[in-house]
Amino acid sequence: MSAAAEPLGSDRYIKEIKMNTDNLSIALIQADLAWENPEENRQKLEAQCREVSPETDLIILPEMFPTGFSMQAEKLAETAEGESFQWMKKLAKTKDAAVTGSIISSENGNYYNRLYFVFPNGDHETYDKKHLFTFADEHKHYSAGKERLIVEYKGWKICPLVCYDLRFPVWARNTEDFDLLIFIANWPAKRSDAWNTLLKARAIENMCYVAGINRVGVDGNDLPYNGHSAVYDVLGKQISTTEKESVFTETVELKKEDLEQARNQFSFLKDRDGFELT
Secondary structure, X not given: OOHHHOOOOOHHHHHHHHHHOOOXXXXXXXXXXXXXXXXXXXXXXXXXXXXXXXXXOEEEOOOOOOOOOOOOHHHHOEOOOOHHHHHHHHHHHHHOOEEEEEEEEEEOOEEEEEEXXXXXXXXXXXXXXXXOOHHHOHHHOOOOOOOOOOEEEOOXXXXXXXXXXXXXOOOOOOOOOOOEEEEEOOOOHHHHHHHHHHHHHHHHHHOOEEEEEOOEEEOOOOOEEEOOOEEEOOOOXXXXXXXXXXXXXXXXXXXXXXXXXXXXHHOHHHHOOOOOOO
């Protein structure tokens, strides 16, 4: 039976559509994270991910999704392929979608705020947060990463970054012609205006889609978070529709054709400055 003859809801039909499309379907998981409780957070996030449709290509979790933004690195760190990473692998396989989010990770006596990008087949790539949040003494507990990660997935080039990286446009600059810039975060409510403004600015200046995924609730330091997870298109228009400052799961379709048309029409990236990071 051909794919065209398959029922619309069948697994075979869905998988063939996912392989043949130039679009990328991303799921934003805005969660209320339990403080320093990995097992509870994995259970809560797994329940939210049940809402993710079979057509989804990429599931995006918040920063430090197992624990919240804790400075108890020695107490909470997992090994490079620890329990939360194994949970991500299982989720990616079950949902037939890539999964990304960050975990407190230990390696060679150092601790990292490490983002994992896990593919449906179990392969993975990592990025260690470059800009550590000195205002909260993150630099006293974690080591900074040194290299960006560009992921190639389903014909899309993706640059995933972490929270405070959002404030540094040179680090986020689109020198590789990536299509999607991701920021996963624990960004406090009191600075939500900066979050909203900078996400939009990163989309405009880099002529790419930008997805920002934040948390909600109150952490163990009595710091409130109000979400504002959102997706912006290549010209800085918000294309996600959920405005809630509470737990939600939203899927957004990114269209490669729209991105390419905007870049061809305006070609602003051709005029960008060249530079080297040191």
